Amino acid sequence: MSALEISNVCKDFGSEQVLRDVSLAIDSGEFLILVGPSGCGKSTLMNAIAGLEPVTSGEIRIAGEEVTWQTPAERDIAMVFQSYALYPSMTVRGNISFGLEMRKVPRAEREAAVERVADLLQISHLLDRKPSQLSGGQRQRVAMGRALAREPKIYLFDEPLSNLDAKLRVDMRTEIKKLHQRLGTTIVYVTHDQIEAMTLADCIAVMRDGRILQLGTPDEVYNDPVDIFVAGFMGSPSMNFIVATLEGGAGDYRLRIATPGEEDLLLPWPAARETPDMAGHVGREVILGLRPEHFGEEDARLGDRNEGTRITARITVVEPTGADILLQLPLGEGEATARVGPGCRVAAGERLALRVDMGRAVLFDGETERRLA
Known part of the structure; x- marks a missing residue:
């Protein structure tokens, strides 16, 4: 009861x-x-x-x-x-x-x-x-x-x-x-x-x-x-929302992210996390949701064990919090927040290689803002 x-x-x-x-x-x-x-x-x-x-x-x-x-x-x-x-x-x-x-x-x-x-x-x-x-x-x-x-x-x-x-x-x-x-x-x-x-x-x-x-x-x-509001309300710092275009097809979906002053970034969407609704959104604007902890500093010592998709970005702001460091980087039409370990040695204005864990990313419909995948 x-x-x-x-x-x-x-x-x-x-x-x-x-x-x-x-x-x-x-x-x-x-x-x-x-x-x-x-x-x-x-x-x-x-x-x-x-x-x-x-x-x-x-x-x-x-x-x-x-x-x-x-x-x-x-x-x-x-x-x-x-x-x-x-x-x-x-x-x-x-x-x-x-x-x-x-x-x-x-x-x-x-x-x-x-x-x-x-x-x-x-x-x-x-x-x-x-x-x-x-x-x-x-x-x-x-x-x-x-x-x-x-x-x-x-x-x-x-x-x-x-x-x-x-x-x-x-x-x-x-x-x-x-x-x-x-x-x-x-x-x-x-x-x-x-x-x-x-x-x-x-x-x-x-x-x-x-x-x-x-x-x-x-x-x-x-x-x-279930949607962008819940995703943004829960979490501190809140989830990053990045405008992207969905390309490809089943088994080979990709997200194209246009960042001013940078080459377009292509992020592969994991085949294991595809949904039937994605097929109807090819060529359309979608919103990629990445939490700050979905970014990680690339470490060459880890070699093949380093999971995720590699990106390189110019860091605009470095905010040490003690337990970790928050980084601001241009991604898409705005800036994203990445959370990395306290040992990260980077200064504002420098470029840094990061790994993006697409296995934990979420995807939203660009119009309804409801969860897509």
């Missing part, structure tokens, strides 16, 4: 359609992340699951029970908000136990639950403090503790880390990951940060304009994107 099932949900605000026929299902214990740019409808969908926003049409089921028109209190969910939503006059202990008190849970059980989550989140020493005496990270732990004190069917996290600084966000992300692994709870999590989505999720729903464009594992949405 699915822990959460959403079927054909639509939500209108006046004449504006914010959710458009959204459907998805996750199993018990799964970590689903709703990701997308601001205004894509992910927070509206979260509020619809929580019962904070009534849907215009469609159906929502939690643990097999239809809850579409139930109040938030009837849905047996717990929510962690972006703003923490702590009661400033209450201590940490009071904030954590408040929901249990409202549900008339006996005092002994409330106290045991507070001690349990405080120990789990390592905030036992903060139980008698007020929210104003806590850091942002500590407040977020308290907000999580208030949700964890209960054992609902689903936990909802609405951009819980967006108010934290970069380092603390990374630390809290790790803590949430550990928490999910330890408890095996069902979580629906909203974020606009694709790094959070990739590192935390079992399943990612990429949203745009009120629709789910792709629902899949982090590996699927990263390596097998």
Whole structure:
């Protein structure tokens, strides 16, 4: 039985359609992340699951029970908000136990639950403090503790880390990951940060304009994107999109890339990755998608073991990041980003031989921007 099932949900605000026929299902214990740019409808969908926003049409089921028109209190969910939503006059202990008190849970059980989550989140020493005496990270732990004190069917996290600084966000992300692994709870999590989505999720729903464009594992949405939007949204630095012309035929497809000031580049498309749709695109403009890590510095010492198609390009920008180096090079109508190892010795303005891993490249229709191969 699915822990959460959403079927054909639509939500209108006046004449504006914010959710458009959204459907998805996750199993018990799964970590689903709703990701997308601001205004894509992910927070509206979260509020619809929580019962904070009534849907215009469609159906929502939690643990097999239809809850579409139930109040938030009837849905047996717990929510962690972006703003923490702590009661400033209450201590940490009071904030954590408040929901249990409202549900008339006996005092002994409330106290045991507070001690349990405080120990789990390592905030036992903060139980008698007020929210104003806590850091942002500590407040977020308290907000999580208030949700964890209960054992609902689903936990909802609405951009819980967006108010934290970069380092603390990374630390809290790790803590949430550990928490999910330890408890095996069902979580629906909203974020606009694709790094959070990739590192935390079992399943990612990429949203745009009120629709789910792709629902899949982090590996699927990263390596097998359904269109240019998903491919560009997931990954940092983002995927390179290079305009090319498809030539040849079955077993011998090639991509011709015209770069100003350089000879046309011909890249062979792997026969093992051909699709029937490619035949109808010969002679037409297509878009080649290459991630920065699909480039590699050519090393003569590797000889025949060096895989990929060789290109030579003049490097325009060199950006060392410590763990690796990002290179900018002209490719097609614009510039591409290549990620190489920290040992690469090249300066801006110099030419460098690179290998392109066409076995991991993706191809998009130049007009529809949908995945072609």
